[in-house]
Amino acid sequence: MAFVFMIPGPLRELAGNRGEIRVSGDADSISDALSHLWERCPAVRDRVITELGEVRPHINIFVDGESIRDVGGLRAPVRDGAEIFILPAVSGG
């Protein structure tokens, strides 16, 4: 399986200055797909996920245009070729 992650501007410094990262590997869920991203870009993980393994409250993850909060959270299924956006919510600094 392969996935494309879209990295937001503030995190690109921690992702090799890339805005788009392709990863591959087996994944039953968005959590599995994210694990592959963490392997490629370990520094991004702690900015997106808390110590409790939850997505930070002001971060949204969209899989093929759907917020994962609406489709089962990190356990939501993910398809081969999915496009996954990590985006800061409208709240902020």
Next chain:
Amino acid sequence: MLSAHMPPVRHIKPRGGDILLLVGTMKGAFILRANERRKKWEVGGPYFPGNAVYAMNYDGRSGRHRIWAGPQSMHWGAVLRSTDDFGRNWTNPEQANVKFPEGTGAALQRIWQIAPGRDTEPNVLYCGVEPAALFVSNDSGKSWRLAEGLWNHPQRAHWQPGGGGLCLHTILPDPEKPKKMRIAVSAAGMYVTDDGGASWRPSNKGVRAEFLPDKYPEFGQCVHKVVQSKERPERMFLQNHWGLYRSDDRGESWTDVAHGVPSDFGFAMVMHPEDPDRVWIVPLESDQFRCAPEGKLRVYRTRNAGKRWEPLAKGLPQKGAYETVLRDAMAIDVLDPAGVYFGTRSGKLFGSPNEGKSWSTVVDSLPPIVSVKAARISRKNK
């Protein structure tokens, strides 16, 4: 795209002997410098624009010129970052350096305090956070561990968050006793360890908890700030959520010394670097109206260990000045006479080069100020 819309950043050019002010705001951090006259200030920043910076500190031990900050992004969380060149370059750790271990069931909300250890332990740093916990580094901040003795304290489950959250905001390593240290939590009160952090006991004797049925409980007080003399460590002062106290026995017991202040509610407090009889506070009207009493912004100082407090208002606004000064938004430098500085929630930074005799505006339009620290750059390590 997202990171392109950031403000230009200015950097200061400090020299040996300069005084630094580290100013944390709700929208980023600023670094100011002035020479020993402390008349003209150069302003650097904003650093971490958009991040709330509740904690900053300077570590000048072992020839370092390291500034620490704990920026908190609403989106990306909080990390400890440092600079060795006064803000031009900051560390950006790959993994969050202050984080709760698995199994604690906790996630870091905010970094509230960064405190260098004693001069005799130049690689030790402490960090106080929300939810209330103490982290310790023994390698100059490269790695951090949770102080489990405090975290596992059986009373912790009963601690209640104050208005700012359940935060550990004050860290006082005893200047003489290497295994003794005090911390303060809102709202849990003070705790002290006598064995290097393995065990902790509450230490709030005589401190009032106005908001509880039992006004003098063993713990649960909302202590806002505590200061301790390095010269005479048995002398301490405490600004409480209602109450102004002095201790002459290293914090084992406390005596009310709110003599002649317009209110004994407030947050900020600093002690003279050498004279343990001299302390500065900024009283606020009440817990229901946390602004300068009568709209007059006044610092109060005691020069006789709390027997009497005198207002210091020359140069400060005295009409319609409904300003708020928070617990970490006041600092004092090490010069003689000492410089005293404080920032307000309306973004005004005031300073006095003469211990409060007269004040002037250092900067008048920063974002809301939540922390101010002062430090002097040593001359020989320019």
